[in-house]
Amino acid sequence: MLSARLLAEQLTLVDIHLFRAIKSSEFSIYLWGRSEERSIRSRHLLEYIERFNQVGFWAATIVLTQSHAKDRARAIEKLVRVAKHCVRLHNFNSAMAILSGLTMAPVNRLKKTWLCVPTRAMAELSELEELFRYSSNFKSYRHLEHTATPPMLPFFGLFIKDLVFMNDGNQRSLPTLGDMDGSASTSSRSGISTSYSSTPNEKVHGDQPQTKPEPLFNFEKASLVHGKVATVHFLQKHTYSFTPDVTPIPNRGMAPTPSPSSTPSTAIHLLAMPTVRAVTRRASAAPVSRGSGSFPVPDGRRRSIANSEISPTSSVAAAGDSTADALGPRVSLDSHNTVATASGPVVTMYEYCRGLPTLDEKTLDRISRELEAPPPAANRGVAPSGGSGATLIVPSFAAAGDGGTSAVDPNKVEYNSVERVVAAS
Amino acid sequence: MAKVQQDPAAVPGLEIIDLVVVGSGGVGKSCMTVRFLKDEFTNEYDPTIEENYRKTITVDGVQCQVNIVDTAGQQEYTMLRDQHLQSGTGFLLVFALNDRGSFEEVKELRERVLKVKDSKRVPMIIVGNKCDIPPEQREVELSAVQTYCHGLKVPFLETSAKTNINVNETFHELVRECRKKKPEASKEKAAAPAKGAKKEKKSGCAIL
Numbered sequence: 072m073l074s075a076r077l078l079a080e081q082l083t084l085v086d087i088h089l090f091r092a093i094k095s096s097e098f099s100i101y102l103w104g105r106s107e108e109r110s111i112r113s114r115h116l117l118e119y120i121e122r123f124n125q126v127g128f129w130a131a132t133i134v135l136t137q138s139h140a141k142d143r144a145r146a147i148e149k150l151v152r153v154a155k156h157c158v159r160l161h162n163f164n165s166a167m168a169i170l171s172g173l174t175m176a177p178v179n180r181l182k183k184t185w186l187c188v189p190t191r192a193m194a195e196l197s198e199l200e201e202l203f204r205y206s207s208n209f210k211s212y213r214h215l216e217h218t219a220t221p222p223m224l225p226f227f228g229l230f231i232k233d234l235v236f237m238n239d240g241n242q243r244s245l246p247t248l249g250d251m252d253g254s255a256s257t258s259s260r261s262g263i264s265t266s267y268s269s270t271p272n273e274k275v276h277g278d279q280p281q282t283k284p285e286p287l288f289n290f291e292k293a294s295l296v297h298g299k300v301a302t303v304h305f306l307q308k309h310t311y312s313f314t315p316d317v318t319p320i321p322n323r324g325m326a327p328t329p330s331p332s333s334t335p336s337t338a339i340h341l342l343a344m345p346t347v348r349a350v351t352r353r354a355s356a357a358p359v360s361r362g363s364g365s366f367p368v369p370d371g372r373r374r375s376i377a378n379s380e381i382s383p384t385s386s387v388a389a390a391g392d393s394t395a396d397a398l399g400p401r402v403s404l405d406s407h408n409t410v411a412t413a414s415g416p417v418v419t420m421y422e423y424c425r426g427l428p429t430l431d432e433k434t435l436d437r438i439s440r441e442l443e444a445p446p447p448a449a450n451r452g453v454a455p456s457g458g459s460g461a462t463l464i465v466p467s468f469a470a471a472g473d474g475g476t477s478a479v480d481p482n483k484v485e486y487n488s489v490e491r492v493v494a495a496s
Numbered sequence: 497m498a499k500v501q502q503d504p505a506a507v508p509g510l511e512i513i514d515l516v517v518v519g520s521g522g523v524g525k526s527c528m529t530v531r532f533l534k535d536e537f538t539n540e541y542d543p544t545i546e547e548n549y550r551k552t553i554t555v556d557g558v559q560c561q562v563n564i565v566d567t568a569g570q571q572e573y574t575m576l577r578d579q580h581l582q583s584g585t586g587f588l589l590v591f592a593l594n595d596r597g598s599f600e601e602v603k604e605l606r607e608r609v610l611k612v613k614d615s616k617r618v619p620m621i622i623v624g625n626k627c628d629i630p631p632e633q634r635e636v637e638l639s640a641v642q643t644y645c646h647g648l649k650v651p652f653l654e655t656s657a658k659t660n661i662n663v664n665e666t667f668h669e670l671v672r673e674c675r676k677k678k679p680e681a682s683k684e685k686a687a688a689p690a691k692g693a694k695k696e697k698k699s700g701c702a703i704l
Contacts, residue, residue: 106521120572127575171575174582176612205565205583208549228573233543235569240530240541291540432574 073320073420075149079156080313081424082126082165086224089119090164091307098300101231102238119227123168128435129427130172134184135438136430143442144187147173151196158199160311161223163216167203174200177432177439184443222309230299237295244286315421510552511560513674515667516584518567518609520601523592524625526568527657532667533564553664555671562667581612586674587620588666593654594626596635603644619673621651623666628656 097113104112130150137143150169157166172178173196188196202211209229216225418426430438517525533551534541542548550563567580581587587609591598602622609618622645624636638654645652651669655662 117572123573124575168575171579174579175575176578206563208544208546210546213544228570228576232566232569236526236530236541236543236566239526239568240534240543295540295542 075152076156077316077420078153078424079160079162079165080311081316081421082153083157083160083162083224083311084313084315084421085425086119086122086162086165087222087311089115089122090224090227091310093119093303093307095300095304098234098303102234120231123164123227125427125429126165126168127172127175128429128432130169131175131178131435132428132430134173134178134181135435135442140181140183140443141187143181143184144189147178147184147188147196148192151192151199154199155195158202161219161221163212163219163226164224166199167226167228170196170199170203175435177435180439181443221306222311223306225302225306230303234296234299237292237299241289241292241295243289243292245289246286315419317419317421319417319419320423511558512563513560513586513671514563514565514584515586515588515670515674516565516567516580517588517590518580518605519588519590519623520595520598521571523590523595523598524657525590526566528588528590528623528625528655528663528666529564529566529568531657531660531663553668553671555668555675560671562671577608578612581609585619586670587618588623588670589620590623590625591636592626593624593636594629594633599624599636599641606648606650617677619670619677621653621666621670621673624652624654625657627654627661628659 092115094115097116100108100113101116110117133150134143134146137146150173154166154169157163157169178184202215203209203226204211209226212226212229216223517529519525530541533548549566550561552559552561554560565580565583567577570576570580589602589605589609591602606620606622609620610616622641624638624641641652651673653662653666653669655666657663
């Protein structure tokens with residue numbers, strides 16, 4: 072099993088690479104550009120935002136692709152540690168992304184799983200949640216970010232939100248003294264584009280209030296927006312001291328467990344491999360269904376995933392012919408870290424972190440509902456989802472999957488809850 | 497699921513309501529929020545300051561503190577969507593009267609809110625912003641919106657963040673909706689434990 076520290080470091084390396092690629096001008100396109108312009112001219116910015124979603128969906132995917140509640144709990148435990156390491160590395164963006172993955176509805180509703188998560192990990196998770204809490208306008212997080220030293224990757228969602236509000240919440244020009252009747256407190260989206268954007272924006276001039284005297288330029292607003300963008304510019308100058316890890320990912324935990332009746336696997340499939348073909352080819356005997364990507368899909372659910380769509384943004388290219396495809400089309404870095412072996416390309420830790428495998432939201436939602444649906448309510452609960460494979464799957468795994476876990480775990484459950492009560496009192 | 501938080505900075509006993517502003521991009525969400533929150537006498541609005549997302553208002557003679565969670569600028573953050581919704585008690589679903597697509601989005605958002613909150617009745621209000629635009633630019637038919645809102649018993653208001661029409665009224669109305677919902681919510685909670693309340697579930701198991 073790979074260390075949480077290594078995972079966090081490699082995730083961070085990928086993140087900083089994407090973060091440093093963002094140009095200052097992209098912010099102005101993002102704020103003031105036309106929507107069709109955005110995807111081209113603020114490409115790096117959007118890629119970095121998408122990275123956040125990718126990390127989040129990856130976290131949820133890792134948890135939900137474990138067959139047993141215990142294993143899911145261990146995956147959560149591991150991810151909490153990865154997130155903690157991210158915080159330690161000042162990679163607040165990925166820490167928040169992992170946290171969102173774990174609080175996402177499909178993961179959040181796994182009652183049995185959460186009962187198996189050790190008390191310590193739960194405490195650590197609450198600490199993290201506290202840190203990234205919305206309340207009081209991210210007070211604790213803002214304090215943390217303020218006191219942290221670079222290299223740092225700020226929580227970009229908050230950054231973007233602040234920027235939008237600075238732009239929308241402050242008018243471009245101020246009323247002159249003769250025009251203080253309140254009508255000028257109009258905030259418009261036009262902004263101060265001329266200072267940053269190289270694009271001629273006629274709209275800005277068209278939107279100007281028709282006041283007789285020349286309106287005053289709102290320098291406060293320009294200063295706020297500039298300060299924000301300058302922070303990014305400053306942070307982009309710093310890099311991390313560690314380097315991409317080129318160790319090939321060990322084979323352990325790649326292939327799905329052959330049958331649900333086998334002993335509960337102790338290996339966490341945190342290394343759901345992104346290289347589809349490499350894995351399937353090597354373990355050709357292992358029943359990896361086509362289209363299921365590279366996941367060690369829990370038995371019984373394999374079919375449902377196979378039938379579902381893999382998200383278009385997913386880095387898992389099920390039919391990918393090259394390593395580059397399998398590593399995700401969005402992040403195009405050179406693949407010098409690929410280690411080729413006789414049996415096909417093997418992915419390094421860094422590459423794995425770059426092309427994190429993810430399932431789309433709908434699939435995650437369905438797996439989640441199937442995973443811990445109580446047997447009597449299963450038919451009722453699953454019917455509306457209407458998935459072609461869903462009705463087939465539920466009975467088989469209601470018996471095999473969590474039935475066993477709940478029988479195994481009562482001690483642990485009791486231990487957990489007692490501990491929590493003690494901790495709370 | 498009315499969430500009454502205790503903010504350490506708050507006046508004891510003051511009712512605290514978390515409102516979430518949602519809607520597609522460019523409908524004027526952030527302008528609505530800023531218009532509601534901003535002190536009229538300051539020129540500078542700094543969103544990083546804590547006080548700039550909350551306001552104490554008096555609705556029907558009762559004071560309450562309103563915290564605003566605005567999702568402006570976060571359309572691309574699909575991962576954060578549910579989290580935003582989970583954090584709120586009342587919801588402001590905003591569309592622009594000159595953008596038909598944004599009204600369709602409101603319908604979807606409503607479904608999403610109900611799903612995330614796991615309830616059939618969540619305090620919300622539907623808002624048609626930009627009512628200051630000339631009539632020929634209107635894309636959304638008023639009667640269609642009214643029929644939709646009436647059928648669902650969701651209040652609807654036309655607003656203009658730009659010219660400050662109905663902005664305060666919208667937030668006040670939503671506070672009323674939240675208050676209406678409260679007694680119902682506690683009943684519902686007693687019947688079926690709310691999802692997302694991990695901690696409560698845990699302590700519940702200790703009894704077993």
